[in-house]
Amino acid sequence: MQHSTFKHMLHVQAVHNFFPTPLLSSPGACMRWMCLLLSSILVLLPASLSHAQTCSQDIPLCTVGGWQGHADVAASTYTHGLAYSDVVHVVWEDRRADSLAPDIYYRRSLNGGYTWEPEVRLTFTGTASSPAVAASGELVHVVWEDNRAGKHEIYYARSMDCGRSWSRPVSIAPGHASSLNPDVAAVTVYSLITGSKSYVFVVWEQGSTGSREIYFARSTDGGETWSTPQCISSDPADSKDPSIAVSVVQPFPAVPPEVTVHVVWLDNRDGVYEVYYARGENAGSSWSTCTRLSYSSGNKQKPTITASGNAVHVAWADDVTGSYEIWYMRSEDNGVSWLSRVKLTSAGAAGGIARGPSMWCSGSNVHIAWYDNRDGNLEVYYMYSVDCGSTWSGEVRLTSASGTSSLPSIAATKDIFYVVWMDARSGEFDIYFKSGFHQATLEKVYMIFRENTKVVVGSWVERPNVWPAATIDTAAAALVGYSLGAYGLSSFLAVFDSDVVDPNTLSWLDSSSNLISLGGPAVSLVSYKLDGSMGISWSTPSPDVIELTVDGHTWQVTSADEGVQDYFVVYITEDSGRFILVIEGATGWGTLAGGMFLMKMLQDTPGTIAGKTLAVVKWTASTPGAVTPSDTFTVAYTRS
Structure with a gap:
């Protein structure tokens, strides 16, 4: 009563x-x-x-012994009986069986990271490393570098049932040796004219150190077949560390969607490594000329890119101020023009360095995670923007256990984010997970x-x-x-x-x-x-x-x-x-x-x-x- x-x-x-x-x-x-x-x-x-916390506790995903690292995370909103829980997908490089011949492992959660299903081993031969994962509805895509054929190539496996079962790994670029550091993006689009179409996009660096180029391949049928790889960096200088994103603009369901692929990488064509960008229009069927985004005397590391609608966001580590900090740029017109760069972190003021950014956006919400040692130990940090990068929250430390925490990867759906990272609190590197949000609303109960x-x-x-x-x-x-x-x-x-x-x-x-x-x-x-x-x-x-x-x-x-x-x-x-x-x-x-x-x-x-x-x-x-x-x-x- x-x-x-x-x-x-x-x-x-x-x-x-x-x-x-x-x-x-x-x-x-x-x-x-x-x-x-x-x-x-x-x-x-x-x-x-x-x-009360806006972040979950640290959840160990793999602590079996040996070395586990280079984890990547993706999230999808595939409906599986629960209205709100996202499906979270995590892949990592695992050396439990052989310290010199790692394998790729996968694990998923069907309730937004609260509980996890058993891990799945995706590779059983050769040396497999540097995995990346993307998800779109029930389709989950994983790429990695693999030397099973005697040379490093980019291999791919997919799940068509949200990670329950997996295809046999295949090389998407046979004969393209010395292919390393792949990244993947995926999207499924629909229009009343063309129906449903599932795209998968992959980039990687290829060649010998000092003369590497950035290559791109795509699938227009959900990973069933692949295009012939093409070079998108097109310069004799060294290009490395690519990152890829995809955006969709569709004013009305009756209008075919505009699918744009965005890629950034490090390129030393100007004598020092700078951040470069290229845009693949018509779902990557044609490419713009390369655009230089960074202009500083500092050293740059690991650019990352994410996109939603006409907004494109890029971040990287730069030591132009004397210590590495995370810098950020954004485009409001689908990568045609770019606003001035902004320094996001303040690790140097505390005697630290900030590196390894990972970024994801969903609508106007932008999330970024990185690791830095401002507190004397490598820890994972996080920031967010709710207005498409115009303003940013303060820096939030996500980890606090003993041992180093590094190389985070972040994914998000709306304003709920998911982070995985390498963690040495046990004395060996393991994979840990954390989820969080920045606004408590009714649907988050x-x-x-x-x-x-x-x-x-x-x-x-x-x-x-x-x-x-x-x-x-x-x-x-x-x-x-x-x-x-x-x-x-x-x-x-x-x-x-x-x-x-x-x-x-x-x-x-x-x-x-x-x-x-x-x-x-x-x-x-x-x-x-x-x-x-x-x-x-x-x-x-x-x-x-x-x-x-x-x-x-x-x-x-x-x-x-x-x-x-x-x-x-x-x-x-x-x-x-x-x-x-x-x-x-x-x-x-x-x-x-x-x-x-x-x-x-x-x-x-x-x-x-x-x-x-x-x-x-x-x-x-x-x-x-x-x-x-x-x-x-x-x-x-x-x-x-």
Whole structure:
């Protein structure tokens, strides 16, 4: 129950519609049933994070012994039964079997990096190294350098089922010896005229040191066949360390998409290594002349490139200031012209160097990771931009374990990023993973509340009808646990509101745990404490009316609406360094419907709440007196 206005506002019948239960004929019986439900569905969570974070813990992906390194990561939004979880793909070079003859290994996660499937060995002969991975829907593409034929060539393998099974490795450029350091990009496009088409693009350096060139090959059928390799650097000087990206511009589905390939590399045609760029128009069928992007007296290392729409972003390491820092440039017209370079890092000011940038963008969100030693040890750092590179966040250190952390690779979908790197905390180099985001919004509850979470139900025994209210809110808690369980969670800690908020002073008794709170301010101390600061108020303008006001907007629920329709608020906030999700209805029906809404939200992405921190939702029952998945949920108001 949220308010005591209606004499019979809450019915345990609502709980019966979800779970078979004994007859609830008294508060004592109700309490016993509630405790049974809590213990059977929501159990103690192991000790975990001590505070809310925008990054996950470091997750070891491979610690089998030997040397593992040169990892690369990709993410795809292939729908596999969960609305929000990305599929994350990681490849790396692995020397566990032979320190002189590494193999390529692959591993995937189907829930955004929370749990991982067993690793898969992709190569079994020769020396395979420097892997790169790209993903587009169900298609996953991996390239690497391989000497199985007696000379280094670029080999390729693909999965057509999101990494479940893999093709036999093939050379995409037979006879092209001394081919090293490949990179890959992929995209699947669709138009009403041409239908669906899957492109794969690969670049690499080829030749002897001092006279290497950048070569390019493409597939227009998802990796089934490949074009004849072509040189795109076209200069007798040395060219090395290529990076590739692809962008798509398509104003309308009826218009064939404009697919552009972007490549950067280091080139010493001017006497020192500088960053050069070339653009492949019409999906790489024709190439622009090479454009020099960097002009400085410093040494440059490892350029990286990413693109989305007409925006193209490039970063590299440069020691022009006396120590290596990460520098950045961007184009707003698909690589035709470039804005001035910007120094992103400040490692030199602390006596360190910053190297090895890796970058990814999704829409206007740009992510970059690198490693530097400003704190005395090589660590992985991260920055982001939400306005297409116009402004940047501060530098965030992602790693802090003993041993060096280096050579990160980053991928992202929207503003959720995934990073892998080489890590020597065990004494040998292993592969580690971390995910994160920079804005807590409603659709991220599956990430935010994976760790250190308590589900809170009301326990204000001095208020009328509290036990029925607590029971129905517990049913909503069960829905929350079930919904998040689909994303890999197995347990929560369920508590009463008086365990986390002092009833007398309204001070926090628990300020370290993430909270998911069920129930409005007449039942939940969490709602009672937070609603005012969130711009939410409840009132009873007449005995038969409950009124909800949010940001000056008002909605009403009457006694005739009980069990038929309701309004509920769901919001996410950060308090005391941890995250809190609150679901509260005008009546208990609304809170229970809010739990159902969360389940539906995590099963089917609702665009109306994506990127929002608060939503007011109207619930309409398909069967009066019950809350079911077939009910109607209408988003009435949102707040970013």
